[in-house]
Amino acid sequence: MPLVRTPALVLGTMEYGDSSRIVRVYTRAAGLQSLLARGAKQPRSRLRGVLDLFHLVDVTYVRKAGRTLHPPRDADLLEAWPRLRADLDRMVAFGAVVRLLAALSIEDDANPDLFDVVVRAARAFDDPDLPPEGIEPLRQFSAWRVLAGKGYAPEVDRCASCGAPAGARPSFVVAEGGVVCARCAAGRRALSTREYGALQLFLHGDEGLAALWRFAGGEARRLDRIREEFVAWHAGLRPPAEPASVEAAADRTPRGRRAPARGAGGP
DSSP states (O other): OOEEEEEEEEEEEEEETTTEEEEEEEETTTEEEEEEETTTTSTTOTTTTTSOTTOEEEEEEEOOTTOSOBOEEEEEEEEOOHHHHHOHHHHHHHHHHHHHHHHHOOBTOOOHHHHHHHHHHHHHHHOTTOOGGGHHHHHHHHHHHHHHHTTOOOBOSBOTTTOSBOOSSOEEEGGGTEEEOHHHHTTOOBOOHHHHHHHHHHHHSOHHHHHHOOOOTTHHHHHHHHHHHHHHHHHOOOOOSSOSSHHHHHHTSOTTOOOOOOOSOOO
16 A cells, blocks of 8 residues: 655545544645545544645655545645635635535646646735635636646637638637637627636736736626536536635625635535
């Protein structure tokens, strides 16, 4: 039974009995994994307070062939991201990103580049200089980059149908795999200049530039719908049952109450 040591991001936890937890992690060395942390809730456990939601840890676990739950031997906390974990809006936004990551991932499928993408996203969400209005564009950017990291990046530079330049205001056609020029759009609704600019930024820019983008009107919702339809068509995922954006979550919260914090889901 080989030992595996790897950086890992904690995506979610589930209580297991009175003293243990099942911990869902995305590792740099082995992709998605589930760990059975026996006794992790006990006061003297070396795992207590380490394998917590959204923590970045250096974990050593026993890889058992044919098993879906692997026991961790040890874990050291690398980054805790206190601002991300303490701010509800940041938590909701980053939680949507890691739910997408988990939904697109399978066990034992290592993707170090994608791991680095999500870690950079967590650092950006934890940035003390991130303004509240930068959270939503950063969520959009991170979600599109997760799609790209999994091989589902849409074509946004040239017409996905004929290969010609996309033009200033192309349409987005899910079945074609990206934007299409006005000639190929066949009367479909064109993206606004801002929507097309946002897609270009989110797929070609970086975290710092993305956090500077400001949405207007219903742009964030429209980009969410485009991405959800794209993922459903090309990756076979259903649209999320919960609102994906902080803005949408607030709309569904009774007046006078804040939306409850949610984790990234169970294993």
